[in-house]
Amino acid sequence: MESHDYADGSGHRDQLKKYAEDIARLYQSEKERRKELEAARDSLQEAYRETINRLVIASEYRDENTGDHIIRMARYSALIAEKYGLPEPEVEQIHMASPMHDVGKIGIPDTILLKPGKLTEEEFETIKSHTLIGAKILSGAGSKLLYLGKEIALSHHEKWNGTGYPKGLSGSRIPISGRIVAVADVFDALTSKRPYKGPMPVEKAANIIAEERGKHFDPKLADVFLNNMDAVLKIKAETTPTF
Ligand SMILES: [Fe+2]
Ligand SMILES: [Fe+2]
Structure with a gap:
C-alpha cells in the first residue's frame, strides 16, 4: 500500500484529475455525436422539403399558376x-x-x-x-x-x-x-x-x-x-x- 500517496493527497488529486479528464472526453464525444445527429436531421429535413417542393412543382406544371x-x-x-x-x-x-x-x-x-x-x-x-x-x-x-x-x-x-x-x-x-x-x-x-x-x-x-x-x-x-x-x-x- 502506497500510503505516502495519501499522506500528501497527491494520489487523490491524480485520481480526481483522471476522472475530470474522462468526463471531459465523454462530454466532448457526446457533443460531437449530437452535432452529427443534428447535421443528419437537417439534411433529412432539407431532403424532405425539397421532395415536397418537387411534388408541388409537378402538380403545378401544366397550370397557369x-x-x-x-x-x-x-x-x-x-x-x-x-x-x-x-x-x-x-x-x-x-x-x-x-x-x-x-x-x-x-x-x-x-x-x-x-x-x-x-x-x-x-x-x-x-x-x-x-x-x-x-x-x-x-x-x-x-x-x-x-x-x-x-x-x-x-x-x-x-x-x-x-x-x-x-x-x-x-x-x-x-x-x-x-x-x-x-x-x-x-x-x-x-x-x-x-x-x-x-x-x-x-x-x-x-x-x-x-x-x-x-x-x-x-x-x-x-x-x-x-x-x-x-x-x-x-x-x-x-x-x-x-x-
Ligand atoms: Fe384548389
Ligand atoms: Fe392556389
Whole structure:
C-alpha cells in the first residue's frame, strides 16, 4: 500500500484529475455525436422539403399558376397563422404544408384544367375532385407535415357558411389549416396576373375578403388578414417579380 500517496493527497488529486479528464472526453464525444445527429436531421429535413417542393412543382406544371403563387400563398398562410396566435411550430408547418393545397390537380385532365372558356357543370364537378385526389395522394403518410398537407388539400375549398366543397363543412368543422389557406389562396388568386386576366387591385381584393367574412371565410381569420395588410403588402412586394 502506497500510503505516502495519501499522506500528501497527491494520489487523490491524480485520481480526481483522471476522472475530470474522462468526463471531459465523454462530454466532448457526446457533443460531437449530437452535432452529427443534428447535421443528419437537417439534411433529412432539407431532403424532405425539397421532395415536397418537387411534388408541388409537378402538380403545378401544366397550370397557369406560376411558382410565385405557391410562395406567396404559403407566406400569407403563415402570416395569418402567426397573427391568429398559433404556436410557432404550427405556423412553420402551415408554411411548409400549404403549397400542397392543389397537388390533386395532377389528376385533372388537360382538356378541363386548361380549358380557356367557362366550364360546364360536369367539368366543374371534375375540377372539384382535385381536393379528393390531393387528399388521396397525401393520405396514409406517417409524417405530421404530409398529414397537414392532406388536411389542407381536402379542406381549402370549404366555406364558412357550408356552401363549399367537397364535403360542405361549415364553421369550425372545417380544419383551421383549410380556413387559413382559403383566405390566403383566394387573395393571391385575385391579385395575381393570369393569362386570362389582369391582377385585381389590392384594395378591391381586400374588399372582397371583407364582404365574404362569415360567408366564404372564417370571420376571425378574415379580420386577422385585413388587420395585417402592411405585412401582406410587404410579402407581395418581396415575392412578385417585377419583370
Ligand atoms: Fe384548389
Ligand atoms: Fe392556389
